[in-house]
Amino acid sequence: MIEKIICCGFGGQGIMVMGKFLSNLAIEADKFTTYLPAYGAEVRGGTAHCMVIISDEEICAPFVSVADTAIIMNEPSLSKFENRIAPGGLLLLNESLISSLPRRKDIEVLKVPFSDIAVKLGNIRCANTVALGTYLSSKNIAPKEKIDLVMDKMLGGLKQEVIEINRKALREGMKYDKS
Amino acid sequence: MKNEKLNKILITGNEAIAEGAIQAGCRFFAGYPITPQNEIPAYMSKRMPEVGGVFIQSESELAAISMVMGAAATGERAITTSSSPGISLKQEGISYIAGAELPAVIVNIMRAGPGLGNIWPAQSDYFQATKGGGHGDYHNIVLAPSSVQECFDLTLSAFDLADKYRNPVMILGDGMLGQMMEPIQTKGHRPHTKGPRSKNQKPWAVTGCAGRAPNLVASFRMAEGEMEKHNIHLKNKYDEIEEKEQRFEVFYTDEAEIIIVAYGTMARIAKGAVKNLRAKNKKIGLIRPITLWPFPKKAFAQSPRPNTQYLVVEMSNGQMVEDVQLAVGGRCPVEFYGRTGGGIPSEEEITKIIYGKDV
Missing domain, CATH: 3.40.50.920 (Rossmann fold)
Structure with missing residues (x-):
């Protein structure tokens, strides 16, 4: 198994955290993994993206030129990354912030209002966790208990209400999957 | 094939180098910020105080390499890190360290050049790293990690090689390796080579001469024939390194x-x-x-x-x-x-x- 993921959105949406979560989950699942952030002249509100690979075998190039899955959290990222999804690949689209439709017809598209769900839960900043929930229910990366374990580890030390809302966000996201 | 978890932590190449230095017993860091290696000073600024070491964000790259030279002269394991344009600025100090035969580790997380270039990954400092960079007849030992685990492992090796041969060792990575994260193991690793690790095992170090003859650490050799003698001594050392330390x-x-x-x-x-x-x-x-x-x-x-x-x-x-x-x-x-x-x-x-x- 090899899964190549691109997470993208704007700075502040927790894009890098999504990538790190997936890599940490891969470790728990005894998989090989690489995480490569876009770094450099990034600014708050500008575009942000990272590339994650999860594999049963040692990973060579950490760069994802063609992704099996793209999680796209804002409008400018759609035009930038739509073409980097493999034919038959999966596109998770943050419907709350993206009004245009993907041009690609050869990929599977799952539109979910990640940001709206997060707002309803009480904090727009957990939209990334909602998206992770949807992704993890769509792809069999690791069992539920490992997902919870990584969530607890990564949120460790934060305020109880932040931990709670992220747990809820993950469960809400999981209600959506590609079926 | 399974990649057993075994206490693995997810960490960037830059952080792996920094943690490697800490675990190698390095207690002195000096550097000046530059992308794409800033995770190293950031990590060091947190970790060095925890282990009783020194973290200095210097006023310039030249100051950083000079501070490392001073710390190394006292027998401390010392490191400075930078990226291409900053490494150019450190060349004077690297040449002096080579001349004075001091052990020091210098990290270059390469970005594109020449000049200020840009911040993206490159390997265009190979000549500078391997063929001298600074003036004079000298060599750095140059190690090139290819994974985050190797960033950690080769940093341990770098300090051992530096001490063993009393020579500057450069770790040559690039922006992609520095920025990417991979799971690594940091426990249970042992350095590859044996060498003097602590101050006490370095009889040449300038540690205060009460009860013994003073030690002199210098790269200035004016007496007739003295420099050539030193150059021949260095050449013999480089020959030994070439014979014993090739890795691939x-x-x-x-x-x-x-x-x-x-x-x-x-x-x-x-x-x-x-x-x-x-x-x-x-x-x-x-x-x-x-x-x-x-x-x-x-x-x-x-x-x-x-x-x-x-x-x-x-x-x-x-x-x-x-x-x-x-x-x-x-x-x-x-x-x-x-x-x-x-x-x-x-x-x-x-x-x-x-x-x-x-x-």
């Missing part, structure tokens, strides 16, 4: 018609291409130099076939290719492919260069 990895080189030669980030991309092509029965392999100086000539002493072709792939316009040509000695053809300025050859690109098409 070979991958599928048996019966290979084509051998790719690549180091660092470029090597792991080339390895992907070799894996794919071997699965399609192409007779192709990889030689990955781990020490860039001493260059692993031993890996080229014998070619698998009389007509084996070498393809050197670099993120530069061709620097290591000259060392490969010297090592192969005209016995086999040596070709080159490279990208620069932040461009990185992909697996597909390498395949097309070799076979003229997708295979």
